[in-house]
Amino acid sequence: MYGLIRLGSILVRQFCLPNPFLNYIYDQGQAELFNLVFGGVILQYLAYWTTGIYYEKNSCPALGSLSYLLWYAAYTFYFIFIGNHINNLKMAITILGISIVLVFIVIYLITNKIRDKSYF
Numbered sequence: 001m002y003g004l005i006r007l008g009s010i011l012v013r014q015f016c017l018p019n020p021f022l023n024y025i026y027d028q029g030q031a032e033l034f035n036l037v038f039g040g041v042i043l044q045y046l047a048y049w050t051t052g053i054y055y056e057k058n059s060c061p062a063l064g065s066l067s068y069l070l071w072y073a074a075y076t077f078y079f080i081f082i083g084n085h086i087n088n089l090k091m092a093i094t095i096l097g098i099s100i101v102l103v104f105i106v107i108y109l110i111t112n113k114i115r116d117k118s119y120f
Contacts, residue, residue: 009065019039023083024083024089046072046100053108078099
């Protein structure tokens with residue numbers, strides 16, 4: 001099951017999700033290059049870290065892979081949403097950074113509350 005979900009995740013991320021950096025880099029060729037070299041890495045780390053807040057390694061690999069895909073897609077569409085509504089690049093980066101930190105904090109607090117651990 002994990003193998004199928006992992007393969008599906010790779011195919012969706014590679015071929016179905018749009019390039020979130022087209023709104024920030026207006027030349028399509030440069031946006032694609034940025035997405036291949038840097039953008040994918042940025043989105044992969046964000047999705048991996050967010051999934052890692054609540055997912056324990058090897059507990060259910062299929063669920064972890066599906067969760068990773070959902071976070072990757074969520075961050076992709078969030079980058080697109082911010083790019084469509086904010087034209088100032090510095091402001092967009094600031095809003096993205098602050099909101100991503102807030103997402104991490106909220107997920108961390110909820111996960112610890114569910115697991116009955118202390119907050120810090």
